[in-house]
Each structure stands twice: as structure tokens, then as C-alpha cells.
Amino acid sequence: MKFVVNEPSKIPDPDSVICSYCKKTIAEFINDKMIPDPETCYKNGNIPVPNFGWLCSFECAEKIEKKLDIKFMRTPEGKIDYYQA
């Protein structure tokens, strides 16, 4: 599984990964490594969105959809998950 959610130049704060909506810290970059690693964040319920960024929760995803007038892809179960196997 490979997570590519942002080009490095688009990351406003390269020291950490934050929720695109509430700005909560999801992970930190330590020696260019994401801690916890992306797979762990994903398992913990954080939502990576390709070419967009990370969201800490489904609630934040819905709020930012409304705020930006966008729609993320949904799985048949209604989840936002671009990395489902």
C-alpha cells in the first residue's frame, strides 16, 4: 500500500501532517519519516485523500466537503476510502 496524498511542495508545514479541516496533528515528520506511519494513521481512522491531504475523521471530511463544495469518493459502504484493497 502506498500513500501519496500531497506533493512535498504543497505541504504547508513539513514538520507534521495535520487534518485539512480542524488542523489537528495526525502525525509528525521525524527524519523524513511519518510517525506514526501512514498505514497506522489509516488504520486509526484518519482519511488520506490523494492530491488533497489528510483528514482526521469522517466528520471533518464531511465538513470540508461542505466548506469547499467538493465531494470525495465513497465506497459502497459510504466510507471515504481511496485505499481500500
Ligand SMILES: [Zn+2]
Ligand atoms: Zn479534523
